[in-house]
Amino acid sequence: MSESWGYGVDNGPVHWADKFPVAKDGRRQSPIEIKNAETKHDPALTELILSYDPSTAKSLVNNGHSVQVDFDDSEERSVLSGGPIQGKYRLRQFHLHWGARDGHGSEHVVDGQAYSAELHLVHWNADKYESFELAAQAPDGLAVIGVFLQVAKHNPALKRLISSLDCVQEKCLRIEFNDFNPHTLLPPSLQFWTYLGSLTTPPLYESVIWIVLKDPIHISKEQIARFRTLQFTGPDHLMKDNFRPPQPLNNREVLRNFQ
Template identity: 50%
Template sequence: INIGWGKGRPSEWYKSYPIAHGHCQSPVDIVSTQAVYDPSLKPLIISYESCTSLDISNNGHSVMVDFEDIDDKTVISGGPLEGPYRLKQFHFHWGMKQSQGSEHTVDSKSFPSELHLVHWNARKYATFGEAAAAPDGLAVVGIFLEVRVLKIMVLTDALYMVKFKGTKAQFRSFNPQCLLPLNLNYWTYRGSLTTPPLYESVTWIVLKEPIRISEKQLEKFRTLLFTSEGDEKIQMVNNFRPPQPLKGRIIRASFKA
Protein backbone atom coordinates (compact mmCIF):
# COMPACT_ATOMS: atom_id res chain seq x y z
CA ILE A 1 0.00 0.00 0.00
CA ASN A 2 1.30 3.46 -0.83
CA ILE A 3 1.16 5.51 2.32
CA GLY A 4 2.33 8.88 1.04
CA TRP A 5 2.41 12.54 1.90
CA GLY A 6 -0.68 13.02 -0.30
CA LYS A 7 -1.89 15.96 -2.28
CA GLY A 8 -1.01 19.38 -0.92
CA ARG A 9 -0.41 20.23 2.71
CA PRO A 10 -2.06 18.35 5.60
CA SER A 11 -4.63 21.15 5.99
CA GLU A 12 -5.90 20.33 2.48
CA TRP A 13 -6.06 16.55 2.77
CA TYR A 14 -9.78 16.57 3.64
CA LYS A 15 -10.51 17.55 0.01
CA SER A 16 -9.19 14.22 -1.26
CA TYR A 17 -9.63 12.17 1.93
CA PRO A 18 -12.90 12.99 3.76
CA ILE A 19 -11.81 10.72 6.63
CA ALA A 20 -9.39 13.53 7.57
CA HIS A 21 -12.32 14.89 9.61
CA GLY A 22 -13.04 11.47 11.16
CA HIS A 23 -13.40 10.68 14.87
CA CYS A 24 -10.10 8.78 15.35
CA GLN A 25 -7.51 10.89 13.57
CA SER A 26 -3.83 11.16 14.55
CA PRO A 27 -1.60 12.56 15.85
CA VAL A 28 -2.97 14.14 19.04
CA ASP A 29 -1.74 16.35 21.83
CA ILE A 30 -1.21 14.16 24.89
CA VAL A 31 -2.24 16.14 27.96
CA SER A 32 -0.45 14.24 30.70
CA THR A 33 -2.82 15.28 33.49
CA GLN A 34 -5.84 14.08 31.50
CA ALA A 35 -4.39 10.70 30.52
CA VAL A 36 -6.02 7.90 32.50
CA TYR A 37 -3.78 5.38 34.26
CA ASP A 38 -5.03 1.91 33.36
CA PRO A 39 -3.59 -0.84 35.61
CA SER A 40 -4.93 -3.49 33.22
CA LEU A 41 -2.47 -2.40 30.51
CA LYS A 42 0.32 -4.96 30.17
CA PRO A 43 4.02 -4.11 29.83
CA LEU A 44 5.05 -3.58 26.22
CA ILE A 45 7.26 -6.40 24.90
CA ILE A 46 9.49 -5.57 21.93
CA SER A 47 11.30 -8.52 20.35
CA TYR A 48 13.68 -7.27 17.68
CA GLU A 49 16.49 -9.79 18.22
CA SER A 50 16.04 -11.41 14.80
CA CYS A 51 15.59 -8.16 12.85
CA THR A 52 16.68 -8.17 9.23
CA SER A 53 16.64 -4.74 7.61
CA LEU A 54 16.53 -4.70 3.81
CA ASP A 55 16.84 -1.17 2.46
CA ILE A 56 16.57 2.53 3.16
CA SER A 57 14.52 4.76 0.86
CA ASN A 58 13.18 8.26 0.28
CA ASN A 59 9.46 7.89 -0.49
CA GLY A 60 8.89 11.59 -1.09
CA HIS A 61 7.65 12.39 2.41
CA SER A 62 10.12 10.72 4.76
CA VAL A 63 13.09 8.37 4.98
CA MET A 64 12.04 4.76 5.59
CA VAL A 65 13.83 1.53 6.50
CA ASP A 66 12.05 -1.66 5.39
CA PHE A 67 12.40 -5.06 7.04
CA GLU A 68 12.19 -8.66 5.93
CA ASP A 69 8.57 -9.51 6.54
CA ILE A 70 8.34 -13.29 6.51
CA ASP A 71 7.83 -14.57 10.05
CA ASP A 72 6.83 -13.61 13.56
CA LYS A 73 10.33 -13.30 15.02
CA THR A 74 10.34 -9.49 14.86
CA VAL A 75 7.25 -8.47 16.80
CA ILE A 76 5.77 -6.35 19.51
CA SER A 77 3.22 -7.76 21.94
CA GLY A 78 1.66 -7.02 25.30
CA GLY A 79 0.69 -3.44 26.03
CA PRO A 80 -2.81 -2.75 24.69
CA LEU A 81 -2.48 -5.43 21.97
CA GLU A 82 -4.41 -8.69 21.80
CA GLY A 83 -1.60 -10.56 20.05
CA PRO A 84 1.74 -10.05 18.29
CA TYR A 85 2.20 -7.41 15.56
CA ARG A 86 5.06 -7.81 13.09
CA LEU A 87 7.53 -5.02 12.23
CA LYS A 88 7.17 -3.74 8.65
CA GLN A 89 9.14 -0.49 8.55
CA PHE A 90 10.17 2.59 10.47
CA HIS A 91 10.34 6.22 9.40
CA PHE A 92 10.86 9.68 10.88
CA HIS A 93 9.16 13.06 11.00
CA TRP A 94 11.17 16.22 11.64
CA GLY A 95 11.03 20.00 11.47
CA MET A 96 13.07 22.90 10.20
CA LYS A 97 14.01 23.89 13.75
CA GLN A 98 14.41 22.24 17.13
CA SER A 99 11.17 23.63 18.54
CA GLN A 100 9.01 21.53 16.22
CA GLY A 101 9.14 18.31 14.26
CA SER A 102 7.29 15.62 16.19
CA GLU A 103 3.72 14.71 15.24
CA HIS A 104 2.47 13.92 18.72
CA THR A 105 2.94 16.61 21.33
CA VAL A 106 2.96 16.33 25.13
CA ASP A 107 1.25 19.15 27.01
CA SER A 108 1.48 21.16 23.76
CA LYS A 109 5.27 20.66 23.64
CA SER A 110 6.77 19.48 20.35
CA PHE A 111 10.03 17.54 20.01
CA PRO A 112 12.56 18.01 17.18
CA SER A 113 11.69 14.65 15.62
CA GLU A 114 9.52 11.55 16.05
CA LEU A 115 10.28 7.97 15.08
CA HIS A 116 7.43 5.65 14.03
CA LEU A 117 7.94 1.87 14.15
CA VAL A 118 5.10 0.43 12.07
CA HIS A 119 3.78 -3.08 12.81
CA TRP A 120 0.88 -5.08 11.36
CA ASN A 121 -1.44 -7.82 12.52
CA ALA A 122 -0.05 -10.68 10.40
CA ARG A 123 -1.92 -13.28 12.44
CA LYS A 124 -5.28 -11.94 11.26
CA TYR A 125 -4.60 -10.37 7.85
CA ALA A 126 -2.91 -11.75 4.74
CA THR A 127 -1.12 -8.57 3.64
CA PHE A 128 0.07 -5.28 5.08
CA GLY A 129 -2.31 -3.44 2.73
CA GLU A 130 -5.29 -5.40 4.05
CA ALA A 131 -4.23 -4.76 7.64
CA ALA A 132 -3.73 -1.02 7.01
CA ALA A 133 -7.44 -0.66 6.21
CA ALA A 134 -8.70 -2.71 9.18
CA PRO A 135 -9.58 -1.28 12.63
CA ASP A 136 -7.14 -3.60 14.43
CA GLY A 137 -4.67 -3.89 11.58
CA LEU A 138 -1.74 -1.73 12.65
CA ALA A 139 0.22 -0.88 15.78
CA VAL A 140 2.68 1.99 15.67
CA VAL A 141 5.24 2.70 18.37
CA GLY A 142 6.01 6.42 18.46
CA ILE A 143 9.28 7.58 20.02
CA PHE A 144 10.27 11.21 20.53
CA LEU A 145 13.80 12.38 19.74
CA GLU A 146 15.45 15.13 21.75
CA VAL A 147 18.70 16.83 20.82
CA ARG A 148 21.60 15.17 22.62
CA VAL A 149 24.24 12.72 21.43
CA LEU A 150 22.82 9.38 20.25
CA LYS A 151 24.67 6.50 18.65
CA ILE A 152 22.61 6.13 15.48
CA MET A 153 25.48 7.16 13.23
CA VAL A 154 25.03 4.06 11.04
CA LEU A 155 21.55 5.26 10.14
CA THR A 156 22.21 8.97 9.66
CA ASP A 157 25.42 8.23 7.72
CA ALA A 158 23.32 6.33 5.16
CA LEU A 159 20.95 9.21 4.40
CA TYR A 160 23.13 10.66 1.63
CA MET A 161 22.25 7.59 -0.49
CA VAL A 162 18.55 8.47 -0.55
CA LYS A 163 18.64 12.25 -0.95
CA PHE A 164 16.09 12.29 -3.77
CA LYS A 165 12.48 11.09 -3.88
CA GLY A 166 12.22 7.57 -5.27
CA THR A 167 15.77 6.53 -4.37
CA LYS A 168 16.52 3.32 -2.50
CA ALA A 169 19.73 1.71 -1.25
CA GLN A 170 20.62 -1.57 0.39
CA PHE A 171 20.71 -1.21 4.17
CA ARG A 172 21.19 -4.54 5.88
CA SER A 173 21.89 -5.76 9.40
CA PHE A 174 20.51 -2.70 11.17
CA ASN A 175 18.68 -3.67 14.36
CA PRO A 176 16.23 -0.99 15.60
CA GLN A 177 16.70 -2.22 19.17
CA CYS A 178 19.24 0.61 19.46
CA LEU A 179 16.46 3.12 18.80
CA LEU A 180 14.50 2.16 21.92
CA PRO A 181 14.70 4.01 25.25
CA LEU A 182 15.41 2.02 28.41
CA ASN A 183 11.98 2.82 29.88
CA LEU A 184 9.01 1.51 27.88
CA ASN A 185 6.26 3.34 29.81
CA TYR A 186 3.69 4.50 27.27
CA TRP A 187 0.46 6.28 26.42
CA THR A 188 -1.98 4.49 24.11
CA TYR A 189 -5.09 5.42 22.13
CA ARG A 190 -7.06 4.44 19.02
CA GLY A 191 -6.01 6.51 16.05
CA SER A 192 -5.08 6.70 12.39
CA LEU A 193 -2.26 6.83 9.90
CA THR A 194 -0.80 10.35 9.92
CA THR A 195 -0.37 10.37 6.13
CA PRO A 196 -2.94 9.59 3.41
CA PRO A 197 -5.02 7.49 3.16
CA LEU A 198 -5.43 8.35 6.88
CA TYR A 199 -7.09 5.02 7.71
CA GLU A 200 -8.29 4.80 11.32
CA SER A 201 -6.55 1.47 11.77
CA VAL A 202 -3.79 2.23 14.27
CA THR A 203 -3.33 1.31 17.90
CA TRP A 204 -0.90 4.04 18.91
CA ILE A 205 1.71 3.31 21.58
CA VAL A 206 3.64 6.51 22.31
CA LEU A 207 6.63 6.03 24.61
CA LYS A 208 7.07 8.60 27.36
CA GLU A 209 10.87 8.55 27.40
CA PRO A 210 12.58 10.20 24.41
CA ILE A 211 15.74 8.98 22.75
CA ARG A 212 18.61 11.26 21.77
CA ILE A 213 19.96 12.66 18.53
CA SER A 214 22.67 15.26 17.97
CA GLU A 215 21.99 18.49 16.11
CA LYS A 216 24.52 17.37 13.48
CA GLN A 217 22.61 14.12 12.94
CA LEU A 218 19.30 16.00 12.75
CA GLU A 219 20.79 18.26 10.08
CA LYS A 220 21.43 15.18 7.92
CA PHE A 221 17.67 14.52 7.80
CA ARG A 222 17.20 18.08 6.54
CA THR A 223 19.50 17.42 3.58
CA LEU A 224 16.88 15.09 2.07
CA LEU A 225 14.52 16.36 -0.63
CA PHE A 226 10.78 16.00 -1.28
CA THR A 227 11.61 16.01 -5.00
CA SER A 228 13.13 13.64 -7.55
CA GLU A 229 16.55 14.08 -9.15
CA GLY A 230 16.33 16.65 -11.94
CA ASP A 231 13.33 18.43 -10.42
CA GLU A 232 13.43 21.73 -8.58
CA LYS A 233 14.93 21.02 -5.18
CA ILE A 234 12.48 21.25 -2.25
CA GLN A 235 14.04 20.56 1.16
CA MET A 236 12.36 17.79 3.14
CA VAL A 237 11.43 19.51 6.39
CA ASN A 238 8.24 19.95 8.44
CA ASN A 239 6.95 16.58 7.22
CA PHE A 240 4.62 16.22 10.17
CA ARG A 241 0.86 16.44 10.56
CA PRO A 242 -0.33 18.75 13.34
CA PRO A 243 -2.35 17.34 16.29
CA GLN A 244 -5.97 16.44 15.55
CA PRO A 245 -9.00 16.77 17.87
CA LEU A 246 -9.50 13.93 20.36
CA LYS A 247 -13.29 13.95 19.81
CA GLY A 248 -14.04 12.13 23.05
CA ARG A 249 -11.25 9.55 22.91
CA ILE A 250 -9.49 8.60 26.12
CA ILE A 251 -5.70 8.40 26.22
CA ARG A 252 -4.65 5.62 28.58
CA ALA A 253 -1.31 5.50 30.40
CA SER A 254 0.64 2.43 31.50
CA PHE A 255 2.11 4.41 34.38
CA LYS A 256 0.97 6.70 37.19
CA ALA A 257 1.68 10.37 36.50
Protein backbone atom coordinates in the same frame (compact mmCIF):
# COMPACT_ATOMS: atom_id res chain seq x y z
CA MET B 1 1.59 6.47 -2.59
CA SER B 2 -0.42 9.13 -4.31
CA GLU B 3 1.39 12.21 -5.61
CA SER B 4 -1.66 14.26 -4.72
CA TRP B 5 -0.44 14.96 -1.19
CA GLY B 6 2.64 16.26 0.52
CA TYR B 7 3.68 18.87 3.04
CA GLY B 8 3.77 21.96 0.84
CA VAL B 9 1.59 25.04 0.70
CA ASP B 10 -0.60 23.54 -2.04
CA ASN B 11 -0.76 19.89 -0.98
CA GLY B 12 -0.07 19.90 2.76
CA PRO B 13 -2.23 18.62 5.64
CA VAL B 14 -4.81 21.44 5.39
CA HIS B 15 -5.63 20.18 1.88
CA TRP B 16 -5.74 16.44 2.58
CA ALA B 17 -9.47 16.42 3.29
CA ASP B 18 -10.08 17.46 -0.33
CA LYS B 19 -9.03 14.00 -1.52
CA PHE B 20 -9.29 11.99 1.69
CA PRO B 21 -12.61 12.83 3.41
CA VAL B 22 -11.67 10.85 6.52
CA ALA B 23 -9.28 13.70 7.35
CA LYS B 24 -12.35 15.82 8.06
CA ASP B 25 -15.02 13.26 8.91
CA GLY B 26 -12.98 10.68 10.86
CA ARG B 27 -13.41 10.33 14.60
CA ARG B 28 -10.06 8.75 15.45
CA GLN B 29 -7.51 10.76 13.50
CA SER B 30 -3.86 11.09 14.52
CA PRO B 31 -1.69 12.60 15.82
CA ILE B 32 -3.15 14.20 18.95
CA GLU B 33 -1.99 16.39 21.78
CA ILE B 34 -1.57 14.24 24.88
CA LYS B 35 -2.59 16.06 28.05
CA ASN B 36 -1.16 13.82 30.74
CA ALA B 37 -3.46 15.04 33.50
CA GLU B 38 -6.43 13.98 31.38
CA THR B 39 -5.08 10.50 30.64
CA LYS B 40 -6.02 7.47 32.70
CA HIS B 41 -3.68 4.99 34.34
CA ASP B 42 -4.64 1.45 33.36
CA PRO B 43 -3.04 -1.21 35.61
CA ALA B 44 -4.11 -3.87 33.12
CA LEU B 45 -1.61 -2.60 30.55
CA THR B 46 1.30 -5.02 30.50
CA GLU B 47 4.88 -4.23 29.54
CA LEU B 48 5.76 -3.98 25.87
CA ILE B 49 7.67 -6.95 24.52
CA LEU B 50 9.79 -6.14 21.48
CA SER B 51 11.54 -9.07 19.87
CA TYR B 52 13.45 -7.71 16.89
CA ASP B 53 15.73 -9.81 14.67
CA PRO B 54 18.38 -7.48 13.15
CA SER B 55 18.66 -9.73 10.09
CA THR B 56 15.12 -8.75 9.03
CA ALA B 57 16.26 -5.22 8.12
CA LYS B 58 16.27 -4.96 4.33
CA SER B 59 16.57 -1.49 2.86
CA LEU B 60 16.62 2.27 3.37
CA VAL B 61 14.48 4.37 1.02
CA ASN B 62 13.54 7.97 0.40
CA ASN B 63 9.83 7.63 -0.38
CA GLY B 64 9.32 11.31 -1.16
CA HIS B 65 7.67 12.00 2.20
CA SER B 66 10.18 10.61 4.70
CA VAL B 67 13.14 8.28 4.97
CA GLN B 68 12.13 4.71 5.79
CA VAL B 69 13.78 1.43 6.76
CA ASP B 70 11.88 -1.62 5.49
CA PHE B 71 11.92 -5.03 7.17
CA ASP B 72 11.20 -8.58 6.02
CA ASP B 73 7.80 -9.31 7.55
CA SER B 74 7.10 -12.54 5.70
CA GLU B 75 7.67 -14.51 8.90
CA GLU B 76 7.23 -13.92 12.61
CA ARG B 77 10.81 -12.81 13.33
CA SER B 78 10.56 -9.17 14.41
CA VAL B 79 7.44 -8.72 16.51
CA LEU B 80 5.73 -6.55 19.10
CA SER B 81 3.45 -7.91 21.80
CA GLY B 82 2.09 -6.85 25.17
CA GLY B 83 0.87 -3.41 26.15
CA PRO B 84 -2.52 -2.63 24.58
CA ILE B 85 -2.39 -5.19 21.78
CA GLN B 86 -3.60 -8.77 21.54
CA GLY B 87 -1.27 -11.33 19.96
CA LYS B 88 1.85 -10.47 17.98
CA TYR B 89 2.27 -7.70 15.43
CA ARG B 90 5.09 -7.91 12.86
CA LEU B 91 7.45 -5.02 12.22
CA ARG B 92 6.97 -3.67 8.70
CA GLN B 93 9.02 -0.46 8.67
CA PHE B 94 10.12 2.56 10.59
CA HIS B 95 10.33 6.17 9.44
CA LEU B 96 10.68 9.64 10.91
CA HIS B 97 9.03 13.06 10.89
CA TRP B 98 10.99 16.24 11.65
CA GLY B 99 10.86 20.01 11.57
CA ALA B 100 12.74 22.71 9.69
CA ARG B 101 14.21 23.85 12.99
CA ASP B 102 14.88 22.37 16.41
CA GLY B 103 12.01 22.34 18.87
CA HIS B 104 9.23 21.38 16.49
CA GLY B 105 8.69 18.52 14.06
CA SER B 106 7.12 15.77 16.16
CA GLU B 107 3.58 14.76 15.28
CA HIS B 108 2.34 14.06 18.79
CA VAL B 109 2.53 16.87 21.32
CA VAL B 110 2.67 16.39 25.10
CA ASP B 111 1.21 19.08 27.35
CA GLY B 112 1.88 21.71 24.72
CA GLN B 113 5.44 20.55 24.04
CA ALA B 114 6.54 19.40 20.62
CA TYR B 115 9.84 17.63 20.03
CA SER B 116 12.28 18.07 17.16
CA ALA B 117 11.38 14.76 15.51
CA GLU B 118 9.35 11.59 15.97
CA LEU B 119 10.23 8.03 15.04
CA HIS B 120 7.41 5.64 14.07
CA LEU B 121 7.85 1.85 14.19
CA VAL B 122 4.97 0.36 12.20
CA HIS B 123 3.71 -3.16 13.01
CA TRP B 124 0.79 -5.12 11.60
CA ASN B 125 -1.55 -7.79 12.91
CA ALA B 126 -0.46 -10.87 10.98
CA ASP B 127 -2.32 -13.14 13.41
CA LYS B 128 -5.61 -11.82 12.07
CA TYR B 129 -4.95 -10.44 8.57
CA GLU B 130 -3.35 -11.99 5.50
CA SER B 131 -1.38 -8.95 4.40
CA PHE B 132 -0.16 -5.56 5.56
CA GLU B 133 -2.48 -3.92 3.04
CA LEU B 134 -5.55 -5.59 4.55
CA ALA B 135 -4.40 -4.90 8.10
CA ALA B 136 -3.86 -1.21 7.29
CA GLN B 137 -7.59 -0.84 6.65
CA ALA B 138 -8.80 -2.70 9.75
CA PRO B 139 -9.60 -1.09 13.14
CA ASP B 140 -7.07 -3.29 14.94
CA GLY B 141 -4.74 -3.84 12.01
CA LEU B 142 -1.72 -1.74 12.95
CA ALA B 143 0.26 -0.91 16.07
CA VAL B 144 2.68 2.00 15.84
CA ILE B 145 5.27 2.91 18.46
CA GLY B 146 6.03 6.63 18.52
CA VAL B 147 9.39 7.78 19.91
CA PHE B 148 10.23 11.45 20.45
CA LEU B 149 13.67 12.81 19.48
CA GLN B 150 15.02 15.64 21.62
CA VAL B 151 17.98 17.73 20.49
CA ALA B 152 20.57 17.37 23.24
CA LYS B 153 23.61 15.25 22.51
CA HIS B 154 25.07 12.86 19.92
CA ASN B 155 23.26 9.53 19.68
CA PRO B 156 25.60 6.75 18.52
CA ALA B 157 22.62 4.46 17.78
CA LEU B 158 21.63 6.82 14.95
CA LYS B 159 25.11 7.04 13.44
CA ARG B 160 24.75 4.31 10.82
CA LEU B 161 21.30 5.45 9.71
CA ILE B 162 22.39 9.07 9.37
CA SER B 163 25.64 8.23 7.59
CA SER B 164 23.56 6.39 4.96
CA LEU B 165 21.33 9.38 4.19
CA ASP B 166 23.74 10.68 1.53
CA CYS B 167 22.85 7.62 -0.54
CA VAL B 168 19.10 8.34 -0.54
CA GLN B 169 19.03 12.11 -0.99
CA GLU B 170 16.55 11.98 -3.86
CA LYS B 171 13.05 10.55 -4.01
CA CYS B 172 12.81 6.83 -4.83
CA LEU B 173 16.49 6.14 -4.10
CA ARG B 174 16.88 2.87 -2.17
CA ILE B 175 19.91 1.08 -0.76
CA GLU B 176 20.45 -2.16 1.11
CA PHE B 177 20.33 -1.62 4.85
CA ASN B 178 20.92 -4.94 6.55
CA ASP B 179 21.62 -6.19 10.05
CA PHE B 180 20.08 -3.34 12.04
CA ASN B 181 18.27 -3.66 15.35
CA PRO B 182 15.66 -0.91 15.84
CA HIS B 183 15.58 -1.71 19.55
CA THR B 184 18.75 0.39 19.81
CA LEU B 185 16.65 3.44 18.92
CA LEU B 186 14.35 3.10 21.94
CA PRO B 187 14.76 4.81 25.32
CA PRO B 188 15.67 2.65 28.36
CA SER B 189 12.19 3.06 29.81
CA LEU B 190 9.21 1.91 27.74
CA GLN B 191 6.52 3.74 29.70
CA PHE B 192 3.81 4.78 27.27
CA TRP B 193 0.48 6.38 26.48
CA THR B 194 -1.90 4.51 24.18
CA TYR B 195 -5.04 5.41 22.24
CA LEU B 196 -6.96 4.41 19.12
CA GLY B 197 -5.96 6.51 16.12
CA SER B 198 -5.03 6.56 12.47
CA LEU B 199 -2.22 6.75 9.99
CA THR B 200 -0.78 10.27 10.03
CA THR B 201 -0.31 10.27 6.26
CA PRO B 202 -2.85 9.62 3.50
CA PRO B 203 -4.92 7.51 3.13
CA LEU B 204 -5.28 8.25 6.88
CA TYR B 205 -6.92 4.88 7.64
CA GLU B 206 -8.28 4.69 11.19
CA SER B 207 -6.49 1.44 11.88
CA VAL B 208 -3.73 2.27 14.38
CA ILE B 209 -3.34 1.33 18.01
CA TRP B 210 -0.90 4.07 19.02
CA ILE B 211 1.79 3.47 21.63
CA VAL B 212 3.58 6.75 22.33
CA LEU B 213 6.64 6.40 24.55
CA LYS B 214 6.90 8.89 27.39
CA ASP B 215 10.69 9.28 27.36
CA PRO B 216 12.46 10.78 24.33
CA ILE B 217 15.77 9.69 22.86
CA HIS B 218 18.55 12.16 22.18
CA ILE B 219 19.91 13.47 18.90
CA SER B 220 22.53 16.16 18.30
CA LYS B 221 22.00 19.36 16.34
CA GLU B 222 24.42 18.09 13.71
CA GLN B 223 22.64 14.75 13.40
CA ILE B 224 19.14 16.15 12.95
CA ALA B 225 20.42 18.71 10.44
CA ARG B 226 21.38 15.80 8.16
CA PHE B 227 17.73 14.76 7.81
CA ARG B 228 16.93 18.23 6.50
CA THR B 229 19.32 17.71 3.56
CA LEU B 230 17.03 15.03 2.08
CA GLN B 231 14.83 16.05 -0.84
CA PHE B 232 11.06 15.77 -1.29
CA THR B 233 11.16 16.16 -5.08
CA GLY B 234 14.38 18.01 -5.86
CA PRO B 235 17.23 20.14 -4.51
CA ASP B 236 14.95 23.18 -4.28
CA HIS B 237 12.41 21.24 -2.19
CA LEU B 238 14.24 19.98 0.88
CA MET B 239 12.55 17.48 3.18
CA LYS B 240 11.54 19.24 6.38
CA ASP B 241 8.35 19.99 8.31
CA ASN B 242 7.03 16.61 7.15
CA PHE B 243 4.59 16.28 10.01
CA ARG B 244 0.83 16.51 10.50
CA PRO B 245 -0.51 18.81 13.26
CA PRO B 246 -2.55 17.37 16.16
CA GLN B 247 -6.14 16.38 15.38
CA PRO B 248 -9.30 16.58 17.54
CA LEU B 249 -9.46 14.00 20.33
CA ASN B 250 -13.23 13.51 19.89
CA ASN B 251 -13.71 12.14 23.41
CA ARG B 252 -11.26 9.32 22.90
CA GLU B 253 -9.69 7.82 26.01
CA VAL B 254 -5.92 8.04 26.32
CA LEU B 255 -4.50 5.43 28.68
CA ARG B 256 -1.06 5.23 30.30
CA ASN B 257 0.85 2.37 31.90
CA PHE B 258 2.60 4.51 34.52
CA GLN B 259 1.47 6.32 37.66
